[in-house]
Amino acid sequence: MASKNLFLLAGDGIGPEAMAEVKKLIAAMNDKLGSGFTAEEGLVGGCAYDAHGAAISDADMAKAMMADAVLFGAVGGPKWDKVPYEVRPEAGLLRLRKDMELFANLRPAICYPALAASSSLKQDVVEGLDILIVRELTGGVYFGEPKQIIDLGNGQKRGIDTQVYDTFEIERISGVAFELARTRKNHVTSMEKRNVMKSGVLWNEVVSQTHQARYSDVKLDHMLADAGGMQLVRWPKQFDVIVTDNLFGDMLSDIAAMLTGSIGMLPSASLGAPDVKTKKRKALYEPVHGSAPDIAGKGIANPIAMIASFAMCLRYSFGMVAEADKLEAAIAAVLDDGLRTKDIFSAGMKEVGTTEMGDAIIAKF
Amino acid sequence: MASKNLFLLAGDGIGPEAMAEVKKLIAAMNDKLGSGFTAEEGLVGGCAYDAHGAAISDADMAKAMMADAVLFGAVGGPKWDKVPYEVRPEAGLLRLRKDMELFANLRPAICYPALAASSSLKQDVVEGLDILIVRELTGGVYFGEPKQIIDLGNGQKRGIDTQVYDTFEIERISGVAFELARTRKNHVTSMEKRNVMKSGVLWNEVVSQTHQARYSDVKLDHMLADAGGMQLVRWPKQFDVIVTDNLFGDMLSDIAAMLTGSIGMLPSASLGAPDVKTKKRKALYEPVHGSAPDIAGKGIANPIAMIASFAMCLRYSFGMVAEADKLEAAIAAVLDDGLRTKDIFSAGMKEVGTTEMGDAIIAKF
Ligand SMILES: CC(C)[C@H](C(=O)O)[C@@H](O)C(=O)O
Ligand SMILES: CC(C)[C@H](C(=O)O)[C@@H](O)C(=O)O
Numbered sequence: 048m049a050s051k052n053l054f055l056l057a058g059d060g061i062g063p064e065a066m067a068e069v070k071k072l073i074a075a076m077n078d079k080l081g082s083g084f085t086a087e088e089g090l091v092g093g094c095a096y097d098a099h100g101a102a103i104s105d106a107d108m109a110k111a112m113m114a115d116a117v118l119f120g121a122v123g124g125p126k127w128d129k130v131p132y133e134v135r136p137e138a139g140l141l142r143l144r145k146d147m148e149l150f151a152n153l154r155p156a157i158c159y160p161a162l163a164a165s166s167s168l169k170q171d172v173v174e175g176l177d178i179l180i181v182r183e184l185t186g187g188v189y190f191g192e193p194k195q196i197i198d199l200g201n202g203q204k205r206g207i208d209t210q211v212y213d214t215f216e217i218e219r220i221s222g223v224a225f226e227l228a229r230t231r232k233n234h235v236t237s238m239e240k241r242n243v244m245k246s247g248v249l250w251n252e253v254v255s256q257t258h259q260a261r262y263s264d265v266k267l268d269h270m271l272a273d274a275g276g277m278q279l280v281r282w283p284k285q286f287d288v289i290v291t292d293n294l295f296g297d298m299l300s301d302i303a304a305m306l307t308g309s310i311g312m313l314p315s316a317s318l319g320a321p322d323v324k325t326k327k328r329k330a331l332y333e334p335v336h337g338s339a340p341d342i343a344g345k346g347i348a349n350p351i352a353m354i355a356s357f358a359m360c361l362r363y364s365f366g367m368v369a370e371a372d373k374l375e376a377a378i379a380a381v382l383d384d385g386l387r388t389k390d391i392f393s394a395g396m397k398e399v400g401t402t403e404m405g406d407a408i409i410a411k412f
Numbered sequence: 413m414a415s416k417n418l419f420l421l422a423g424d425g426i427g428p429e430a431m432a433e434v435k436k437l438i439a440a441m442n443d444k445l446g447s448g449f450t451a452e453e454g455l456v457g458g459c460a461y462d463a464h465g466a467a468i469s470d471a472d473m474a475k476a477m478m479a480d481a482v483l484f485g486a487v488g489g490p491k492w493d494k495v496p497y498e499v500r501p502e503a504g505l506l507r508l509r510k511d512m513e514l515f516a517n518l519r520p521a522i523c524y525p526a527l528a529a530s531s532s533l534k535q536d537v538v539e540g541l542d543i544l545i546v547r548e549l550t551g552g553v554y555f556g557e558p559k560q561i562i563d564l565g566n567g568q569k570r571g572i573d574t575q576v577y578d579t580f581e582i583e584r585i586s587g588v589a590f591e592l593a594r595t596r597k598n599h600v601t602s603m604e605k606r607n608v609m610k611s612g613v614l615w616n617e618v619v620s621q622t623h624q625a626r627y628s629d630v631k632l633d634h635m636l637a638d639a640g641g642m643q644l645v646r647w648p649k650q651f652d653v654i655v656t657d658n659l660f661g662d663m664l665s666d667i668a669a670m671l672t673g674s675i676g677m678l679p680s681a682s683l684g685a686p687d688v689k690t691k692k693r694k695a696l697y698e699p700v701h702g703s704a705p706d707i708a709g710k711g712i713a714n715p716i717a718m719i720a721s722f723a724m725c726l727r728y729s730f731g732m733v734a735e736a737d738k739l740e741a742a743i744a745a746v747l748d749d750g751l752r753t754k755d756i757f758s759a760g761m762k763e764v765g766t767t768e769m770g771d772a773i774i775a776k777f
Contacts, residue, residue: 132613188608196610196614203578206612206613210574213564242502245571250571280533280667298637298641310642
């Protein structure tokens with residue numbers, strides 16, 4: 048049997064509480080289904096900084112590189128707002144993405160039927176929404192050099208960041224988008240700002256070439272990123288798969304998540320390229336919500352995004368499609384039963400805490 | 413009497429149709445109120461490229477620099493999708509912004525009561541919405557160098573754009589935001605990605621310093637731009653003035669505009685620094701909507717955004733506050749009367765074309 052070594056990085060804020068529910072789930076799967084997961088734990092973000100002065104230690108980084116999949120909670124909080132830029136909590140996440148070469152970030156924005164009414168958008172605009180944002184995750188302005196603040200004298204400083212994309216980076220991320228579109232509604236919309244950015248011109252060109260060369264069966268549209276943001280808010284159901292760069296993907300996927308009215312529910316997967324020999328991809332699974340320090344430690348955080356991230360892990364890292372389907376169905380079922388954590392509560396429903404929600408999902412699984 | 417020389421750049425698509433309504437309005441003001449406007453016209457965008465191979469000619473650029481205010485329609489369309497990057501329609505607008513040093517882009521997102529129901533957001537989320545996005549317009553990734561595509565050989569290219577902000581640029585745009593906040597709800601939210609971008613770190617720092625030094629009476633919040641986008645969609649009424657950089661401002665102001673359900677209604681002003689001697693600011697006024705080539709020439713475009721842009725012109729360039737108020741009231745009045753262009757039509761209202769809408773507003777003025 049292939050190894051199933053998980054590395055758990057719960058991080059800060061509500062990360063550990065959400066991760067605790069996944070740990071129970073893993074134990075249950077090992078016990079009842081003999082799934083054979085092993086799970087080691089490490090530190091990332093503010094808690095790693097507190098422990099050893101870096102947002103992730105080299106030792107934990109090495110474990111992440113060796114693991115079959117990394118489960119990641121959340122990082123950051125006001126406690127670390129003033130730590131040096133290089134060791135801020137986010138640096139741990141960015142190092143994981145970069146060193147593991149997790150270039151493909153998959154962010155589904157799904158509107159759970161039970162929650163359609165809780166969106167700030169009209170119900171008919173979001174009901175049944177199912178889009179997938181494929182965000183480039185190891186390039187662009189996040190990592191381009193120079194990236195620095197220069198002291199110009201006279202009280203003037205200059206802040207510089209560099210947006211860089213090479214052909215191969217655009218090619219591989221658009222390949223992922225086209226492949227995934229084929230398993231869905233066969234429609235990709237690529238977003239950039241080619242009217243202003245040279246990287247946008249190249250992005251547009253390479254996506255079109257990749258399409259023509261290998262995926263001409265898929266419907267491809269191009270949209271300017273600002274217009275794309277508007278269209279997401281106006282009528283999101285026009286989209287199936289959206290492919291875009293690191294920074295636009297950051298903005299657009301958060302907006303898409305918010306449309307669904309259930310940001311506490313949305314998972315993500317960050318994948319590397321398949322290994323030439325083993326065909327295995329390095330992978331990290333992470334809820335879209337952040338560390339939510341204001342509600343941390345109160346037992347009220349919604350663990351669904353973290354559990355749904357584990358479902359993506361089952362699907363993409365271990366090919367356990369039946370189990371992934373079953374876990375996603377269990378989540379939908381507890382929602383249908385009316386169970387709600389505080390963030391998604393509405394009148395007439397039953398408010399539950401983090402552990403009750405986790406237990407209910409495990410019981411249905 | 414101070415000069416009132418307008419330079420009109422109607423541009424492409426629906427630009428000329430919308431501008432025609434403003435021309436009627438200017439004529440009416442001259443006739444009936446003796447307002448004393450002079451108006452010259454020039455070419456920008458695709459039509460300028462067709463006429464003389466540049467997105468704006470040097471002669472027209474000189475006229476824009478001399479004018480008391482520029483009124484701008486819209487640029488671009490599929491006809492010019494393949495023209496070289498340097499002379500694409502948008503280059504005309506970008507040159508105007510840069511050469512006139514129009515660093516402050518004011519984009520109000522107002523939800524007209526008569527249209528609250530036509531937003532894709534729930535009515536209670538947008539009803540009464542009145543926020544002002546102050547976008548930096550002459551810096552950032554739009555203009556930073558290097559900005560190029562390099563051929564790396566082996567079929568590989570590299571697209572590069574550079575995000576650059578200097579202290580003084582952040583200082584002056586945040587000054588504009590704080591000043592405007594004092595005339596409104598006294599609340600500024602600054603948005604950047606300081607957790608990823610060095611320019612964001614500097615942005616955050618300089619906005620805070622400017623606040624402490626000169627505007628500590630104004631409430632200031634900082635928000636990460638991705639979280640800001642989410643909050644705009646979740647509960648936009650939490651904002652009063654938002655100040656942000658060129659690229660985030662492009663995305664966020666379009667999203668804010670879409671929230672109101674009336675993108676065809678929203679104006680913008682782009683202002684330079686006051687001249688040391690004359691105290692006059694260079695200024696360009698422009699609807700937020702684009703050239704909408706699909707409906708151009710059909711007489712159905714909504715002229716309200718262009719007319720509302722002229723109202724901003726009256727207010728900011730000529731201190732004609734009473735006239736601006738009256739013009740804005742006239743717009744609201746025709747909407748209350750049930751007149752609607754196609755883009756904002758809903759059952760029970762009266763559908764009208766571009767000229768009828770313009771005439772109705774002028775009649776109420
Ligand atoms: C935490 C932060 C560095 C990160 C990002 O900007 O990518 C987050 O917003 C995300 O979207 O995963
Ligand atoms: C036309 C384009 C260059 C422009 C921009 O990106 O600034 C437009 O989207 C805007 O917001 O005014």
